[in-house]
Amino acid sequence: MLHSEAIDPAGVEWTRVDEKYISVKLITGILGWLVTFAVIGVPLVLSWTGVWMEFPLWLQILVITGALVWAVADIVLIPRRVRAIGYHERSDDLLIRKGLLWQQVVAVPYGRLQYVDIEAGPLMRKFGLCTVQLKTASAATDASIPGAVRSEGARLRDELSARGQARLAGL
Amino acid sequence: MTERSHSPMEPGDEAHVRSPSSETASGHALGPHQAAGGADQPSTGEAWFDESWTKVHPLSPLVRGWVTIVAIPAAFFTYNWEFWSDLWNAWRSGELVENLQANPTPYLIGGGVFLGLAVLIFVGFTLSWWFTRYQVTDEHVMVKSGILFRQHRQARIDRVQAVDLRQPLLARFAKLAELRFEVAEGDGTAATLAFLRKHEAEQLRSDIMNRAAGRSPEQPHHPEGTQQYDAAPGTSPQTASVSTPGVYAGEAIGAEASGGIVVPAGVPAQEDVADRVIARVPIGRLIGSMLAGMVSILVILLALALLVVTGGIALGVAFFTDRSLAEAVWNIELPFFIPLIIGGIVAYWGQLSGGWNFTATMTSAGLRLKYGLTTTNTQTVPPGRVQAIQIQQGLLWRPFGWYKVVVTVAGYGLDSRSTLLPVGKVEDVMRLAAEMFPDLRIDNPEQMFTEGLRGRGTQLGFSEVPARAKAFDPLVRRRRGFFATPSALMIRDGRLNRKLIMVPHERIQSAALHQGPVARSARTATLNIHIPAGPITVRAKNQDLEQITGLFEQESGYAAVARRMTDRNQWMMPEELREFEKMVGEATVREPAD
Numbered sequence: 001m002l003h004s005e006a007i008d009p010a011g012v013e014w015t016r017v018d019e020k021y022i023s024v025k026l027i028t029g030i031l032g033w034l035v036t037f038a039v040i041g042v043p044l045v046l047s048w049t050g051v052w053m054e055f056p057l058w059l060q061i062l063v064i065t066g067a068l069v070w071a072v073a074d075i076v077l078i079p080r081r082v083r084a085i086g087y088h089e090r091s092d093d094l095l096i097r098k099g100l101l102w103q104q105v106v107a108v109p110y111g112r113l114q115y116v117d118i119e120a121g122p123l124m125r126k127f128g129l130c131t132v133q134l135k136t137a138s139a140a141t142d143a144s145i146p147g148a149v150r151s152e153g154a155r156l157r158d159e160l161s162a163r164g165q166a167r168l169a170g171l
Numbered sequence: 172m173t174e175r176s177h178s179p180m181e182p183g184d185e186a187h188v189r190s191p192s193s194e195t196a197s198g199h200a201l202g203p204h205q206a207a208g209g210a211d212q213p214s215t216g217e218a219w220f221d222e223s224w225t226k227v228h229p230l231s232p233l234v235r236g237w238v239t240i241v242a243i244p245a246a247f248f249t250y251n252w253e254f255w256s257d258l259w260n261a262w263r264s265g266e267l268v269e270n271l272q273a274n275p276t277p278y279l280i281g282g283g284v285f286l287g288l289a290v291l292i293f294v295g296f297t298l299s300w301w302f303t304r305y306q307v308t309d310e311h312v313m314v315k316s317g318i319l320f321r322q323h324r325q326a327r328i329d330r331v332q333a334v335d336l337r338q339p340l341l342a343r344f345a346k347l348a349e350l351r352f353e354v355a356e357g358d359g360t361a362a363t364l365a366f367l368r369k370h371e372a373e374q375l376r377s378d379i380m381n382r383a384a385g386r387s388p389e390q391p392h393h394p395e396g397t398q399q400y401d402a403a404p405g406t407s408p409q410t411a412s413v414s415t416p417g418v419y420a421g422e423a424i425g426a427e428a429s430g431g432i433v434v435p436a437g438v439p440a441q442e443d444v445a446d447r448v449i450a451r452v453p454i455g456r457l458i459g460s461m462l463a464g465m466v467s468i469l470v471i472l473l474a475l476a477l478l479v480v481t482g483g484i485a486l487g488v489a490f491f492t493d494r495s496l497a498e499a500v501w502n503i504e505l506p507f508f509i510p511l512i513i514g515g516i517v518a519y520w521g522q523l524s525g526g527w528n529f530t531a532t533m534t535s536a537g538l539r540l541k542y543g544l545t546t547t548n549t550q551t552v553p554p555g556r557v558q559a560i561q562i563q564q565g566l567l568w569r570p571f572g573w574y575k576v577v578v579t580v581a582g583y584g585l586d587s588r589s590t591l592l593p594v595g596k597v598e599d600v601m602r603l604a605a606e607m608f609p610d611l612r613i614d615n616p617e618q619m620f621t622e623g624l625r626g627r628g629t630q631l632g633f634s635e636v637p638a639r640a641k642a643f644d645p646l647v648r649r650r651r652g653f654f655a656t657p658s659a660l661m662i663r664d665g666r667l668n669r670k671l672i673m674v675p676h677e678r679i680q681s682a683a684l685h686q687g688p689v690a691r692s693a694r695t696a697t698l699n700i701h702i703p704a705g706p707i708t709v710r711a712k713n714q715d716l717e718q719i720t721g722l723f724e725q726e727s728g729y730a731a732v733a734r735r736m737t738d739r740n741q742w743m744m745p746e747e748l749r750e751f752e753k754m755v756g757e758a759t760v761r762e763p764a765d
Contacts, residue, residue: 006716007684007696009724093727103691106683107727137581138680138701140708 005097007105012095014086020127021147022082027123029078033071040067087145094134094160096143108143112136113164116157120150132156224304224315231303231366232296234342240292305364312352312379314362326354326362331383332582333537334376335550338369343547348372352379353582380536380551449538449606450592450599452529456573457522460594463567466518470511477507526593533606540591550588554607556580558678560591561707562600562624563670574600574624578607579705589706597624609675612657619654623663623671633663637715640693644713653698653711655722660700662711674700674709676729684723686716698723 008014044060046052081100088095093109117133124130130153134143148156233240248255261267271278295318303316313325332353342348347366354362367375461467481504488503489496524544532539537553558579568574576592583589592603601620613619615631622631627649629635634652636644644651647666654661660679662672679700686696694716700709711719 006691006694007686007720007723009720101688103686104683105723106681107723108681109727112680136680136701137703139704140699140701141681142683143681 005103012088014088017085017147018149021129022079024123024127025078025082029075106143108134110163116160118153118157224306227303228347228366229300230345232299234366237341312362324362326352328382330354332556332580333552334380336372338547340545342366377536446532446534449531449533449602450595452526456594457526460573461522465565470515473511481507525587529593538607557607558702559674559707560608561670561672566667572596576600576603577706579702579707581703584704585706609658611659623661634714634718636713640695640713672709679726682723682726
């Protein structure tokens with residue numbers, strides 16, 4: 001279980017998302033960084049092959065080292081970041097927390113739910129996961145639970161919709 | 172709210188008492204084409220619409236498309252005006268007639284094309300008029316339009332957030348008006364009726380607003396206030412019922428079925444009776460506010476920056492080349508200043524036309540705003556639809572004591588229509604807030620209000636950014652804070668540009684706490700309150716951790732209560748108001764405000 005952070009409401013036991021979501025995030029994270037390196041590596045390749053030598057070498061090294069440090073930190077932090085995602089169903093609202101350094105706790109009252117979406121891309125489907133997205137009348141509500149097991153996602157959707165129906169309020 | 176003098180509800184009126192969230196239309200009071208539940212499906216099958224649908228005014232396509240009609244010939248004539256002047260000269264000299272007799276073909280073709288175009292436009296307009304129909308039932312406003320690509324829009328009346336009446340320039344001459352319905356569920360304007368005769372539009376609007384408010388239109392409004400506005404000129408029910416047979420015939424059936432919801436024929440429209448003018452914007456103040464406003468500051472700053480930059484360049488050019496200084500200035504500075512001038516004019520024009528003759532009147536259906544220079548806008552905002560209110564004051568407005576009031580109404584978005592008062596004195600603002608906002612339920616609302624607008628520090632209960640987090644907000648530290656009354660959350664911010672935001676607790680959609688690493692070490696956090704999209708961002712930044720988590724808990728607690736009470740779709744219904752007060756009372760007992 002997650003230990004409680006400063007902004008977490010008292011007495012909340014967070015439910016964590018599935019551990020497999022770490023793998024998904026690792027794969028997408030590494031792929032994303034590979035693409036980034038492919039792009040910033042273009043000048044290096046060009047100067048190696050002798051096509052374009054103008055770009056100073058020290059700048060290239062600086063950029064690539066910086067990106068490398070960032071990438072490693074990013075990827076190393078992924079497991080902790082995923083473990084920092086949690087949700088908790090209270091009697092009247094759903095709490096979702098996110099973030100390691102920049103933390104966020106959002107409370108979405110069931111009665112405010114306009115609809116509950118379940119999304120799953122190909123990779124997520126492969127791991128049997130999904131993202132539960134909550135929508136209220138406010139576009140600012142950024143409430144999603146990424147990486148829930150699909151059965152749990154379906155349960156959440158039904159449960160939340162049912163509670164939302166029972167306590168439906170307008171704007 | 173101004174008027175709560177309701178006559179007892181008719182027993183057959185349950186259509187208005189039913190829970191607004193129940194999705195199925197009970198199907199009473201509708202014609203045969205609208206049997207139970209079928210209201211949502213566009214009637215596929217033999218007819219796209221039948222007799223019960225009403226056509227808009229025949230002049231509508233013209234009023235809407237006059238620009239095309241004027242622009243095409245104008246472009247045509249200006250593009251080859253030499254040809255036309257030649258033609259004119261030829262006709263005057265008699266040469267044309269000779270030519271025509273000698274070789275008529277090109278002239279016939281030209282005339283034919285011209286005639287064909289005219290006929291095409293006429294047919295297009297007629298068809299678009301013919302295929303645009305609307306119907307107003309007890310539950311919905313439905314509009315169908317489109318010749319090839321047909322569109323069916325419908326707005327649930329009990330979800331109508333606001334009804335606006337617009338009169339563009341040409342419509343004003345033709346005494347026509349456009350009705351726009353904002354619905355909470357849709358994005359943007361949900362349904363537009365363009366155009367109706369002005370008095371019809373006004374009648375329909377008050378009708379629909381009454382229903383949206385949960386009041387049956389037949390209930391007489393007791394004339395208690397003085398009549399500040401001329402009532403709808405020449406509202407004669409005869410013409411109305413003749414020219415809009417669909418609406419009134421459809422309702423007549425409903426009247427029999429449900430025990431008289433509809434205005435009985437012969438009873439004149441009683442809108443505009445209990446109106447009270449809340450605020451007016453004198454033209455002098457409007458212009459003054461523009462001169463001292465943000466646009467002026469921006470224009471002046473940009474102009475200064477441009478002057479320094481381009482002036483330097485011009486000086487350099489004049490110094491190093493043999494051009495004169497005046498020439499250099501003319502050639503270099505002007506191209507930069509023209510966009511600035513145009514931008515300034517556009518911005519000023521927007522403010523001027525948005526605030527021209529601005530009058531806010533409290534009517535039985537809500538706050539009616541009337542304004543506009545070329546296009547006259549009349550919009551009605553029911554108090555129950557206001558999600559949040561923001562009172563702001565720019566630096567240069569301070570000596571004059573001017574404030575601007577902006578609200579979030581679902582459906583308005585970032586539109587300029589969300590301005591409730593472009594510029595007003597503090598008394599206007601107080602009156603407006605008292606009408607449009609629920610009671611703050613504190614002993615000293617005016618004092619708190621003023622404190623929120625101008626005050627600093629924690630004397631009256633407002634919070635502030637703690638001193639240990641001074642580095643975050645060196646300037647606004649003592650202004651940035653919140654205060655929760657039993658009914659609403661007040662957030663104040665800004666040292667130079669002051670603002671005060673108020674959100675009723677029951678309007679909050681969701682809440683989120685944010686904390687970054689530095690804030691964590693300073694034991695502060697930021698609370699974001701989510702409300703529907705609009706000009707207002709509700710955020711209490713960098714507040715003391717304990718206070719803000721307390722507020723977070725409190726707000727989610729209020730939201731929990733708020734959603735259990737009847738939602739105030741029909742915000743004027745007395746039992747809803749009672750229920751609402753009761754629920755808020757319980758919430759207050761359960762979680763007393765600090």
